[in-house]
Amino acid sequence: GLGRLAACFMDSLASESLPGNGITLRYKYGFFKQKIVDGNQVELPDQWLRLGNVWEVRKPKHAVDIPFWGHVEIEKDDKTGKLTYLHKDAEYVRAVPYDMPMVGRGTEITNTLRLWDSEASDRLPSNKDFHQYIIELDEITQNVYPDDSTEKGKYLRLKQQYFFVSAGLQAIIKAHLRTYDSLDSFGEKTAIQLNDTHPVLAIPELMRLLMDEHGYEWDHAWQIVTQTMGFTNHTVLSEALERWSIQQMKTLLPRIYMIIVEIDHRFKDFVYGQTHDRDFVNRVQIIRDNQVHMAHLAIVGSHSINGVAQLHSQILIDDLFRDFYQLWPEKFNNKTNGVTHRRWLTYSNPQLHEMLVDTIGDDYVYEPHQLEKLLDFVDNEDLQQRFMNIKRERKQILIDYIEKECGISVPLDSIIDTQAKRLHAYKRQLLNALHIMYLIKKIKKDPSFTMQHQTFIFSAKAAPSYVFAKKVIKLINNISEMVENDERLSQFIKVVFIPNYSVSIAEILLNASDVSEQISTAGKEASGTGNMKFMMNGAITLGTYDGANVEIDSLVGPHDDIIFGLRVEDIKHLIYNGYNVWDELEKNPDLKEVVDSLIDGTWANGDIEEFRVIYDELMFKNDEYLLVADFEAYRKAQEEVQRRYADSKGWARTMLVNIAKSGFFSSDRTIQQYATDIWDIKPLKS
Structure with a gap:
């Protein structure tokens, strides 16, 4: 879904002669190839690169190193009192870019989709077996959406997310410095759109690069970050609003976690100063219940927050991000999706x-x-x-x-x-x-x-x-x-x-x-x-x-x-008044017969257990998605x-x-709205 939408956006950017590039991972395998065997889904590997990709160009001279694990040591300058943060015992992975041209229709403008691949760094880890190191770095760009039901899978997803945002930001900064003398104008000259919560680590990572690599003080760096970042929310489903455990974040990304803690601390002070309401502060804080709430981080660190349809954007304002809307109503806007x-x-x-x-x-x-x-x-x-x-x-x-x-x-x-x-x-x-x-x-x-x-x-x-x-x-x-x-x-x-x-x-x-x-x-x-x-x-x-x-x-x-x-308001009313799926089915004998047939063997050659999981999901979760009601x-x-x-x-x-x-x-209309309302960019003349 997000990938297909992004492909439409890239087409419209180029076709509208707008300067805009994409950053992603160069996955070796797609989601999966689906085969149906005896009516069941069977997953097969989708080796989309098995014959190569003639459109991509490897750019090894633009490769960068990405640090994981290790710990942070703080050194203080006795004269100035300035603190320096040193990432010790880090395990580095080399990010190597592959560039693909994004060509529009009827224009001479060509943008770039940059895909990052994971390779061994010259700075090999001293505390890990080499073969294990190679296996783990390969996994970063092995599969799109690896199974995150295990602890290992969660770490891998977090690794993927940091890997591509860090690599992308390092490349963007280098490009900026090829044209400008400093990063003071970075927020004015660069717009970064965070597509859902997967790239939100870009906020603390840009802070890290500005402070640790380029010497900026916190307040100046934060002003650049918030001027640069825009956030698009693509879902209201709670399970899709990413939250990472503190333990995972501080172990895998120790410096990033420190920066998030500081962002959260300063944000909570700001909110309390605005509201004098501790409950309000607790609802909006970034770190809560031993988890880092990525959507909250995205809102705090961005100058624009948009939904992708009128109804969706209204739900963000009325329900999902209501407290944030009270703080910053000017940040929120709608950009209805489009397709090419x-x-x-x-x-x-x-x-x-x-x-x-x-x-x-x-x-x-x-x-x-x-x-x-x-x-x-x-x-x-x-x-x-x-x-x-x-x-x-x-x-x-x-x-x-x-x-x-x-x-x-x-x-x-x-x-x-x-x-x-x-x-x-x-x-x-x-x-x-x-x-x-x-x-x-x-x-x-x-x-x-x-x-x-x-x-x-x-x-x-x-x-x-x-x-x-x-x-x-x-x-x-x-x-x-x-x-x-x-x-x-x-x-x-x-x-x-x-x-x-x-x-x-x-x-x-x-x-x-x-x-x-x-x-x-x-x-x-x-x-x-x-x-x-x-x-x-x-x-x-x-x-x-x-x-x-x-x-x-x-x-x-x-x-x-x-x-x-x-409608949404009908559903709220229905739930408030105590919706009960069992009672609803009693009112509709024909539908009850259909639902009951899920567990009487009608659709499974007499096997009454085959579709028990569907029946249970429907009945014992009280028709969560209101199929019976509709x-x-x-x-x-x-x-x-x-x-x-x-x-x-x-x-x-x-x-x-x-x-x-x-x-x-058409995504042309969507992109024109992003360009005008959020990014402040204009078409280039060929």
Whole structure:
């Protein structure tokens, strides 16, 4: 998610001629390749570098050393009283950069994505076996998101985060000093955007470099740091707001921990001076309950804090960071995410691009708001027919792919209803599955049942250690198998799980889909970007009032999307009044039958334990993500899909309206807002 968003941002930076570079790790393996065996997810290594990468250039002369472990000794100058901090017995790892050009469309400006690889330093550790040293340094850039359920895994993640921010900052400082005589103007000339909490160690690390390496006093260094840093929050999920144990931080990064302690101390003094409220101070402090709260550190050390959709940013202000907003309301702002329309429309759907050029010209490629010109043609029946023919062609490509990869035949006149995103409880793939199970029971019970054929497509990876999510994948595949083996069910529905979701698969799905499933629990999805990509290709949003769905709804209106379910304020009211999932199910016997079927063997060839973990997650966590509470609204929304699809001209018109309004969700607009409101940068002239 964050990586794909960053790729869109890099495209827009270059295409808008804005000077902006990316910093990341050069992972040897991707997340994983997903294979489905007997309905279960199996993870295989994703060796994306096995054939090399012709776009990257190794830059060994720009390599830097990164210190870990050891301890800090403090020396005091007897004459001046100045303290010097010496990192003793540190274990150094060499960070070697690989640069990739980031080229935009229609511009001569080229930016850089710098990927850091870990290699052995010339300063080899004296207290560690060499082979063990090599194994441990290799691990730093081995895998993206290593399993952090173990102590070793937590240390590795912390190592990764410090490694790339320290390397990146050292390189940025060297670049600055090639042009300017000192770092006094660093905050004025440099903007660093912290993308979620993973790079937040950049705040204390820049303090370390300014003070320990370049001789700055605390107050001057802090002024430079806060002028430089901006922080983007990407989640409201508590488990995703990183917290590191004091023990881990002080052991692995002793000097960084000392600086964080001092930042926290000074911040608490400031807050108490402002509020005279000890409870308030306790809520916002950076170090609390033996943990370092990275989001708090990010807010304290940045001049700008933004969410990534209007609703998300409001939740940050009202709930998640309410206390910080009281301290610094001027820091908070919204920057609704966007995606590069040049990749997700122009490139991936060439027939649609050709239709748009013939109808409104090609200005939209550079100025995506020009897509609104299409509104003048949405009632044109010839254009509607041309678009539906394109959609049909793209459906055929998808159908052929499904036949080849999954062995499932999908009729061409089927409604293509797609939910493609990471598998997580809050994204509610299970709600989609429960509705399909409800439909199956209804079809089997009612001989007179009929509906327009609908194909429910899922594509998602579950984190390797996320048992619940992996069981949902198994459930979807078992449902699919049941439908395939039942002639009557196949007359009305198909269920397809496409494995190994990727950019290439996404391009096929986006072009072909009629319905875009965006059904997360309201208030849980910060923004989402899949919703935008589907919209650009004409798919109609079937979604909750969550993330960027809110802005899609405000743009197209209720006639051209289908929004359902509880809103954030409804959920607060429901929880406050004592929501009980058992009571809710008693009110809906049909849904109760579906839920109970999870543990009666219906979907597992008689095995009553196969999906017990799903049942327990739903019932014994009191329907944490409110699937039962939203089920009836979702069922009616699916009925509305059926009703609207029956009006072929109306459906075509709605799809064209969605395309016309999708220009707002170009990452060009997002990047322009960052550039103007946060970074204070302007386009370069070629």
